[in-house]
Amino acid sequence: MTLILISLSLADDSADLAKSCMDRYHSQAAIAACMSEPRFQSIEAAQAKINARLDEVQARDREILESLAKLSDSVAKLTREQTVPSSTPSAAPVHSAVQAPVAPARTTLAVVGGASYQGIARPSLVSIYPIPGEADTLHVTALGEQAAYRRCGGTSKSRVLVTNHGIPISIWAPPGVPSGFIEIYADLDGDGASDATAYKVLDPTQQSDFVVTYRAGDDLGVIFLRDSGKVLEIPGFPLQTLWRKPTKRDNASTGVINCSLDPLEGYGGKRTIAARSLSPRMR
Numbered sequence: 001m002t003l004i005l006i007s008l009s010l011a012d013d014s015a016d017l018a019k020s021c022m023d024r025y026h027s028q029a030a031i032a033a034c035m036s037e038p039r040f041q042s043i044e045a046a047q048a049k050i051n052a053r054l055d056e057v058q059a060r061d062r063e064i065l066e067s068l069a070k071l072s073d074s075v076a077k078l079t080r081e082q083t084v085p086s087s088t089p090s091a092a093p094v095h096s097a098v099q100a101p102v103a104p105a106r107t108t109l110a111v112v113g114g115a116s117y118q119g120i121a122r123p124s125l126v127s128i129y130p131i132p133g134e135a136d137t138l139h140v141t142a143l144g145e146q147a148a149y150r151r152c153g154g155t156s157k158s159r160v161l162v163t164n165h166g167i168p169i170s171i172w173a174p175p176g177v178p179s180g181f182i183e184i185y186a187d188l189d190g191d192g193a194s195d196a197t198a199y200k201v202l203d204p205t206q207q208s209d210f211v212v213t214y215r216a217g218d219d220l221g222v223i224f225l226r227d228s229g230k231v232l233e234i235p236g237f238p239l240q241t242l243w244r245k246p247t248k249r250d251n252a253s254t255g256v257i258n259c260s261l262d263p264l265e266g267y268g269g270k271r272t273i274a275a276r277s278l279s280p281r282m283r
Contacts, residue, residue, distance in 0.1 A: 139273070187228060
């Protein structure tokens with residue numbers, strides 16, 4: 001039987017195929033089936049090859065779709081992580097917005113409506129405009145006076161940074177209105193290099209006052225930053241000055257390096273104070 005099947009599969013001549021089938025079978029139906037068998041085998045083999053090819057194509061399509069999905073996820077992640085560029089040039093590394101000082105969250109045992117809650121410090125804000133919704137604010141004036149420079153250890157070429165517990169405060173301004181603050185790069189940690197964050201400051205010769213939130217527990221400070229003598233090279237932009245904190249050597253006669261609101265001053269309401277009346281600090 002095996003030899004007969006092999007001879008049938010190798011027969012190229014239809015007459016030989018017909019003779020072989022008639023020798024094996026006597027009924028017309030059996031002979032017709034015998035003569036059709038090689039064709040069916042050829043068709044089935046071709047169909048099997050087509051199916052195998054389709055399976056390969058479908059598998060490749062799945063791989064391509066999976067790769068596109070991973071690429072799309074990566075692009076979406078990069079888009080979320082990308083920092084929106086500001087009008088001021090940024091130096092490497094990328095500088096993010098200055099964050100307001102916020103105390104660590106603490107879960108209390110008290111409940112509101114049956115649910116426990118967390119107590120988080122309200123962010124401190126500074127602006128050149130009145131800050132809406134804040135009952136307790138302080139308006140500091142006359143930053144550009146010589147008396148203010150002496151009191152806070154600055155100069156007319158300084159840049160004024162406002163802090164709370166030593167941390168730069170978030171800037172507020174009405175929507176669509178210029179804030180009056182400028183973005184600079186500074187070395188506040190004293191390592192000789194630009195910090196990883198750009199800071200918002202005032203030029204006292206151009207903007208001599210500001211408004212800041214002031215609540216119990218705050219420790220407001222005013223630092224007159226000085227030119228460090230270094231610049232940052234940013235391709236496509238002018239050289240950017242690197243600023244630093246003043247030192248006692250800068251003000252050898254007084255030892256003052258910044259100033260603050262007197263901690264004995266009362267809180268509450270909207271108050272005004274001239275920069276020359278701030279308390280000098282030697283640390």
